[in-house]
Amino acid sequence: MTESKTMIVIGAGHNGLVCATYLAKAGHKVKIFEARSTAGGGVSRHQFATDYYVAGLAHVLHPLNPKIVKELDLVGAGLKKGEAINTISLGHDGRHMTLGMDHVEATGLSVEDAAAYKAFKKEFRSYAKALEPMTMNKPPRLKDMDGKDKLTLAQLGLKLRFGLGAASMREFLRVGGINIYDVLNEIIDDPQLKGAIAADAVLGHHMGPRTPTTVLTYLNRLRGEIYGPQSLPTAGEGNLTMALINAATKAGVEIMTDAKVEKIIIKDAKATGVQLNSGQEYLADMVISNADAKKTFLGFVGSQELDAMFAKRIDTTRTNGTVAKLHFALKKLPNFKGLTEIELKQRLLIAPDMRYLEHAFNHAKYGEYSENPLLEITVPSLADPSLAPKGHHVMSVSAGFAPYNLKAGWDKSSSVFCHKILSLIENYAPGISAQVVASEILTPQDIEQQFNVTGGHWHHGELTIDQSFMMRPIHGAAQYDTPIDGLFLCGAAAHPGGGITGIPGHNAAKRILAMKGGN
Amino acid sequence: MEKHDFNQVLQLSPFHERIDTLGLMKNWTSWNGYQTARIFDTLAAEYFTIRSSCSVMDMTPMEKYRITGPDAVTFLNRLVTRDISKLKPGRVTYVVWCNDDGRVLDDGTIFHLGEDGYRLCSQHHQLDWLMISSLGMDVSIEHETHDIAALSVQGPTAYSVLAAAGFTKLDTLKPFGILNTQLNGFDVMISRTGFTGDLGYEVWVDPRHALDLWDAIFEVKQRGLYDVRPIGLDALEMVRIEAGFIMPGDDFNTAETTIRAGRDRSPFELGLDWVVSFDKPYFTGRRALLKEKTEPIKRRLVKLLVEGNKSPTDSFLYDGKNGQRIGAIKSNVWSPILKSNLTMADIEFIKGELPKEIWAEIYYQKELEWKSTWAKCSVSDLPFWSHPRRSQTPPDQF
Numbered sequence: 004m005t006e007s008k009t010m011i012v013i014g015a016g017h018n019g020l021v022c023a024t025y026l027a028k029a030g031h032k033v034k035i036f037e038a039r040s041t042a043g044g045g046v047s048r049h050q051f052a053t054d055y056y057v058a059g060l061a062h063v064l065h066p067l068n069p070k071i072v073k074e075l076d077l078v079g080a081g082l083k084k085g086e087a088i089n090t091i092s093l094g095h096d097g098r099h100m101t102l103g104m105d106h107v108e109a110t111g112l113s114v115e116d117a118a119a120y121k122a123f124k125k126e127f128r129s130y131a132k133a134l135e136p137m138t139m140n141k142p143p144r145l146k147d148m149d150g151k152d153k154l155t156l157a158q159l160g161l162k163l164r165f166g167l168g169a170a171s172m173r174e175f176l177r178v179g180g181i182n183i184y185d186v187l188n189e190i191i192d193d194p195q196l197k198g199a200i201a202a203d204a205v206l207g208h209h210m211g212p213r214t215p216t217t218v219l220t221y222l223n224r225l226r227g228e229i230y231g232p233q234s235l236p237t238a239g240e241g242n243l244t245m246a247l248i249n250a251a252t253k254a255g256v257e258i259m260t261d262a263k264v265e266k267i268i269i270k271d272a273k274a275t276g277v278q279l280n281s282g283q284e285y286l287a288d289m290v291i292s293n294a295d296a297k298k299t300f301l302g303f304v305g306s307q308e309l310d311a312m313f314a315k316r317i318d319t320t321r322t323n324g325t326v327a328k329l330h331f332a333l334k335k336l337p338n339f340k341g342l343t344e345i346e347l348k349q350r351l352l353i354a355p356d357m358r359y360l361e362h363a364f365n366h367a368k369y370g371e372y373s374e375n376p377l378l379e380i381t382v383p384s385l386a387d388p389s390l391a392p393k394g395h396h397v398m399s400v401s402a403g404f405a406p407y408n409l410k411a412g413w414d415k416s417s418s419v420f421c422h423k424i425l426s427l428i429e430n431y432a433p434g435i436s437a438q439v440v441a442s443e444i445l446t447p448q449d450i451e452q453q454f455n456v457t458g459g460h461w462h463h464g465e466l467t468i469d470q471s472f473m474m475r476p477i478h479g480a481a482q483y484d485t486p487i488d489g490l491f492l493c494g495a496a497a498h499p500g501g502g503i504t505g506i507p508g509h510n511a512a513k514r515i516l517a518m519k520g521g522n
Numbered sequence: 523m524e525k526h527d528f529n530q531v532l533q534l535s536p537f538h539e540r541i542d543t544l545g546l547m548k549n550w551t552s553w554n555g556y557q558t559a560r561i562f563d564t565l566a567a568e569y570f571t572i573r574s575s576c577s578v579m580d581m582t583p584m585e586k587y588r589i590t591g592p593d594a595v596t597f598l599n600r601l602v603t604r605d606i607s608k609l610k611p612g613r614v615t616y617v618v619w620c621n622d623d624g625r626v627l628d629d630g631t632i633f634h635l636g637e638d639g640y641r642l643c644s645q646h647h648q649l650d651w652l653m654i655s656s657l658g659m660d661v662s663i664e665h666e667t668h669d670i671a672a673l674s675v676q677g678p679t680a681y682s683v684l685a686a687a688g689f690t691k692l693d694t695l696k697p698f699g700i701l702n703t704q705l706n707g708f709d710v711m712i713s714r715t716g717f718t719g720d721l722g723y724e725v726w727v728d729p730r731h732a733l734d735l736w737d738a739i740f741e742v743k744q745r746g747l748y749d750v751r752p753i754g755l756d757a758l759e760m761v762r763i764e765a766g767f768i769m770p771g772d773d774f775n776t777a778e779t780t781i782r783a784g785r786d787r788s789p790f791e792l793g794l795d796w797v798v799s800f801d802k803p804y805f806t807g808r809r810a811l812l813k814e815k816t817e818p819i820k821r822r823l824v825k826l827l828v829e830g831n832k833s834p835t836d837s838f839l840y841d842g843k844n845g846q847r848i849g850a851i852k853s854n855v856w857s858p859i860l861k862s863n864l865t866m867a868d869i870e871f872i873k874g875e876l877p878k879e880i881w882a883e884i885y886y887q888k889e890l891e892w893k894s895t896w897a898k899c900s901v902s903d904l905p906f907w908s909h910p911r912r913s914q915t916p917p918d919q920f
Contacts, residue, residue, distance in 0.1 A: 272804060272812075306658035307600045310622035311806040315654045486809060 007031055010515075011277055011285060013264045013303070014293030014455070014494065016044025017067075020247040020256075021508030022291060022493040024075050027254035029516050034285070035256060036277060038263035038455050043244030045454060046236060046503055048390075052441030055332040055397050056390045058236040059244075060445075060454065062381045062399040063088075063350050064503050065227025065234075067243065070139070071505045080249035083241025085234025086386065092199035092352045093431050097341045100195050101349075104228055107196060116193045123190055123200075124228075130175050131225045133162040138226065138506060141482040141514050142473040142498045151517070180468060183221050184212035184357055194356035202354035202377055206403050207461040207501070209325045211364030212357040216467050223466055223500060233350060237387035243503070267292070267303040267490065274490035277303075291511065293494035295456055295463035296476035297322055302457075304487060313486060316477045320470060324447030324459035325367055327405035327417075329424055331398040332391065332441040337382070339432040348385045353378040353427065367404035371411075372420050377403040378427065395440075400424060407447040407458050417444050462501030463494055472498060483511040484518065491515055532557035536671045536732035537580045540740075544752050551755065554647070554667070556583035559754040566858065568757035572718055573859050576677040577753040578739060581724065582732075585630075585647055586670055590639030591661040596803075598632060598640060601655050603789055603811070605802040611636040614698045614715050618789055618797055619651075624810030625777035625786035626794075627651060628770050633700060633713065641666075645770045651778070655806065671732035675739065676722030678909075679748050681917035684712070684723060686742045692723075693916035705738055717758060719765025721911045748920070763855045763864050766825050766905030768792060773823055773852045773866045788814055792823045818874025823852070825902040828863040831856065832884045832895060839867060841877040843896050848877050857906065864906045867899070876901060 007030050012023045015037035027033045041047045045060035064085065072078065092100040100109035107120045136158035143152035163172050178186050183204040187197040201212040204221035211217075227233065236242060251258065265280040267290050276286035292299040296317050300306075306314040339347060354360055354377050363373035379401040384391045391397045402424050409416055421444040429436055447459030456463060464470055473481045475498045483491050483498075493511035495501035533556045535541065541559055549560045558580070562568060571577040589598060598606040602617040609615050611634050618629040630644035642652075652663045675684060684692055688705055689712065695701045701712045708731040716722030727735050743750040762769065770776050773792075780786035788811060789798050798811060828834045833856065839849040849869035857864050869880065880899040885892060911917055 269804075272809060301658055307596055308804045310809065311600070311651070311655040311657070312622045314657050318657055 008288040009286070010034070010289045010291060011036065011287040012291045012293060012493065013267075013277065013299075014038070014044065015042035015258055015260070016293050016494065017046055017243065017247055017503055017505055018494045018508035018511075019044075019291075019293035020244075020251050021071060021075065021505040022293070022512045023256045024247070024251045024254045025509065025512030026291075026515065027251065027256045028075075029512075033256045034287070035251070035258045036262040036264050036279065036285075037258065037260045040261050042248055042258055042260060046242075046244050048238035049330075051330040051443035052332045054392050055330070055395070055441060056238060057330050057397055057399050058238040058242065058383050058387055058390065060328055060450070061236065061503050062383060062401065063233050063379070064236045064243065066231040067503070067505045068139070068509065069230055071509050075247075075250045077243075077246045077250055080246040080253065081241055082243060082246035084231075085236065086348075087232035088234055088349045090199060090233075090350045090352055091342070091346060092195055092202075092354060093339070094195055095355060095430075098195070099341055099346075100199060102196075102199055104232055109193075109195070112193055112196070116191055116196055119190045120196060126171065126174070127222065127225055128228060129167055129171060130179075131222045132229055133166050133175070134159070134222065134226075135229075136162055137472065138499045139510065141510055142475070144473060144482065145478075178218050180215060181218055182213050182215050183217040184361070186218060187212075187357065194358075198354040198356040198360060199352055201357045201360055202352055202379070205360055205364065206377060206379060206401065207326055209321065209323065209367060209404075209406075209465055211361040213361055214364075219468065219471070220466050223502065227502065227504070235348070235350075235381055235383055235386035237383075239387050239389055264294075264303060266305065267299075267487075269304060269308045269487060272308070273488040274304075289489045289491065289515065291491040291493050291515070293508070294496075295322060295458075295460075295494065296320060296480070296492065296496040297457040298455065299490075299492060299496070300480075300485075304490070309486065313477075313479060316479075320476055321465040321467070322458035322460050322463065323407035324450060324456075324461060325404045325406055326461060327372075327402045327420065327447065328445040328450065329400040329402060329421060330443040330445075331400070331425070331439050333396045333398055333435070333438045334440055335394060335438055336385075336396050337398060337432045337435045337438060344385070347382050351378075351380040353380070353431070364404055367406045369410070370406055370408055372406070372409060372416065372423075373402075373404045374423075376405075376424060376427065378424065380428065400428070405446055407451075407460075409446075413446045413448050417446050417449075420444065420446075460501075463496035464500075466500045471500065475500065483507075483514040533668075535580050535582045536729035537582065537673070537736055539733060540736050541580060541752065545754075549754070553755065554583040554585060558583060559752070560756045561754045562752050565756050565760075568751065568753040569760050569858060571749070571751040571753060572677050572757060572761050573720070574678060575749045575751070576675065576679040576683040577751060577757070578736075579674040579676070579753050579758060581672045581674045582670070582729075583667070584672065585644045586665075586667045587642045587644070587648070587652060588639055588664040588666045589642055589661060590664075591659075593659040593661045594639055597656055597659045597661040598642070599803055600659075600805050601652070602632070603794075603798040603805055603807070605799045606632060607802070609634045612700045614700060614713050616797065618792075618794055620789065620805075620807030620811070621777045622806060622810065623777070623786075624788050624807035624814060625780070626770065626774070626789055626792060627777050629768070631715065635700070646776065646778075669729070670726055671729040671735070672724055672726045673735060673739070674716055674722065674724050676716045676718045676720060678721055678911060679920045680722050682920045683739065683742050683748050683750055684725075685919070686745075686747050687738045695723075696915050697913045706734060708734065710735065717765065717767055718761045719767075719905055719907045719912060720761075720909050721914075721917050759853075760855045760857070761907070763853055763866060764857050764860065764905070764907035766902075766907075768823060768866060769853065774868070787821075787823070790814060790819055791821050819871050821849070821868060821870045822876070823866060823868050824876075825904075825906060826851070826865045826867040826869075826880065827900050827902055827906070828854070828865055828882050828884075828897050829899070830863065830884075830895070830897045832863075832886045832897065834863060834865060834882045834884045834897065837882040837884050839869060839899065840881045840883065841872075842879050843881050845879075845881065848872075848880070851882065860906060862906075863897075869901075
């Protein structure tokens with residue numbers, strides 16, 4: 004660190020907050036501009052009806068990367084560990100299956116399958132661990148590597164070869180690029196167990212279990228488990244966003260909400276500040292965008308400031324979301340057949356088998372919503388009673404697949420889809436429809452509008468191999484710096500992608516701080 | 523839908539009827555998919571028509587695009603290396619454009635047609651690159667190659683011939699200027715542009731009036747006033763080297779068709795520094811070119827005069843007799859009017875400097891027996907051929 008610079012971060016989502024805090028701690032003067040009226044993005048309290056809230060778009064969290072938690076002293080900033088929860092896959096016939104990090108229970112589940120699940124999770128978590136050097140650093144360039152890139156590759160090689168051992172490494176190389184369907188069929192018999200695992204590989208992506216790279220998306224999801232068990236976020240004391248805001252503020256970051264960035268000011272091919280939609284301009288030495296790549300380059304910068312093919316390649320990245328988010332206000336706690344109140348606090352899945360998921364995805368391929376969707380259900384008010392009036396509850400549902408571009412148009416279809424989902428849940432929780440006092444459906448188009456994410460995509464862009472690592476979002480902008488001097492990416496559009504991890508924000512900050520003269 | 527005639531592989535120009543009659547050699551080639559004459563009767567006669575009287579060439583196959591819309595200037599300025607915002611209505615300018623890495627994709631001309639937008643002419647098909655470059659801009663790009671017929675009328679008497687054919691107001695038309703006029707009731711656009719380094723015009727009409735235009739020009743010959751002859755591509759190739767115009771695809775590999783690293787060229791490596799402006803809004807390749815500018819130049823396409831009369835086609839170049847190889851001849855012509863060997867040559871620079879001596883090793887045959895010789899070369903900064911009448915306004919009346 005030679006001199007203190009002024010830096011602007013666009014977007015106070017968790018990655019923006021993480022990045023800004025690192026930069027401010029290093030002595031820079033950092034200001035975050037957030038378009039919404041609250042910081043936190045997808046992890047902030049969201050009101051969907053009078054007196055009814057959810058804790059965020061993200062309704063199940065894994066802990067943030069522990070290195071980030073420690074370095075930013077988030078515990079000191081008030082972060083509290085959430086209560087660990089399991090996943091319960093709901094069976095048609097009341098056969099509910101409970102999946103923990105290492106164990107699985109269900110009526111009639113074979114001893115072999117239970118053992119296979121344990122071994123599978125252990126093996127795959129070790130793959131996810133082996134990828135950590137790659138995850139926590141800027142992805143190495145293939146041309147003109149610097150020392151850091153060589154070190155990252157060396158660490159990755161060591162972790163893969165000696166961390167995993169020869170047999171595991173061979174297996175990892177075999178399955179790394181293939182699909183979760185084939186892998187699970189090799190080792191597990193129980194269809195419901197396979198469905199529950201595969202759901203984690205496809206939800207949030209434009210992929211069915213048979214789509215290549217679903218092993219990679221599964222490993223991405225599994226990364227969170229290295230850091231600890233999943234939990235339901237709360238909007239109350241100790242929540243993640245509050246801790247991030249506290250840490251940022253303590254480090255000297257200034258957070259401006261209701262401050263929508265209209266464009267990034269470019270002077271002589273260098274980013275020199277931002278202009279808000281109010282017309283007001285703010286100048287800075289650097290601009291760091293937590294927005295997705297399309298919004299950053301084609302929206303804020305504009306194609307005329309970019310090389311033609313670069314702009315075209317950004318434009319052709321796949322960023323259409325596939326998940327709808329639904330929120331229901333309930334008069335009382337719903338009654339799911341065969342589930343106790345404690346079990347209702349877990350993450351519930353409707354993903355009966357892999358064939359079901361593949362069929363659900365088929366619709367998305369043709370611009371239709373799933374006739375029988377994949378559902379991830381939580382009851383957030385059980386973890387945080389402040390989200391609903393006393394005695395009332397809220398239910399939060401992520402529903403796949405709901406393609407961004409719906410053939411029939413979402414205007415006409417969203418309420419039909421919402422009704423379809425409630426009817427599906429009704430099979431498992433008879434009488435729930437009558438308890439609904441208010442509801443909301445956020446299609447990917449709504450998420451795009453309300454949360455300023457192009458395509459409403461969970462990950463700011465598909466996590467396919469061609470959009471991962473040194474190609475995320477595209478090569479030429481994959482190391483957090485961009486062709487525009489003084490402009491950086493720090494969000495999910497950058498490596499290693501989405502999820503509530505804080506890693507892109509961490510990596511971007513490290514990259515900015517390591518660059519000579521900050522550039 | 524119109525039935526396609528599969529016996530007619532190449533497209534016929536709207537001037538074809540006349541060209542077919544006058545093209546005694548039936549020496550056809552494909553230019554941009556059009557059946558085009560290389561030679562009408564004798565190459566030498568066609569060459570001297572350009573240099574001493576009035577030549578007419580069908581340039582309909584030239585790639586043409588119409589650019590309109592609110593962002594037309596922004597689009598063109600982002601596309602090419604030159605500052606297009608300075609181009610006034612009724613004017614034409616020479617341009618090149620590059621890919622992201624600052625390597626030249628093609629060259630051409632931009633016509634400012636006033637309220638009708640811009641016309642971009644290019645050597646090669648560019649629609650896909652234009653579409654890619656239009657992302658995020660309110661601009662319309664129309665491929666109009668087939669919708670406009672054009673004749674290039676070039677030579678010392680070109681002005682006299684066109685005036686005799688009935689075109690008025692040509693006397694005030696300056697080089698790179700555009701004149702909108704009429705002939706026998708149909709619209710004609712005339713630009714004082716060309717590829718010969720001499721006095722000349724390009725005449726643009728609706729294809730429906732193509733033959734009327736042709737006949738009006740050739741009638742001048744029938745009336746016994748001036749000689750007018752059609753010329754083919756081979757004669758044009760001779761005069762364009764004399765005039766020092768580069769030909770993408772012949773003198774250098776265009777970026778789009780280059781696979782191997784280092785085989786494409788930047789504008790600086792083509793000696794086109796004068797069309798690159800860093801003093802304007804961002805254009806594709808600017809970042810790469812700005813970086814290149816800070817480093818010593820590695821190579822340059824030069825106009826090279828080769829001593830002697832042996833044809834140096836494809837010859838290697840050396841920094842001395844039996845010295846280090848430093849380049850090669852890309853295209854060449856024996857100039858009948860200058861009586862010398864003129865070439866375009868790609869030469870490696872040594873530490874950013876042009877080699878002090880340049881020699882060509884020339885292989886040639888005498889009665890099927892191969893021989894070799896050395897010829898001393900010299901770089902010409904100016905075009906080999908450029909006549910003052912090229913820019914004289916009004917041109918002399920013959």
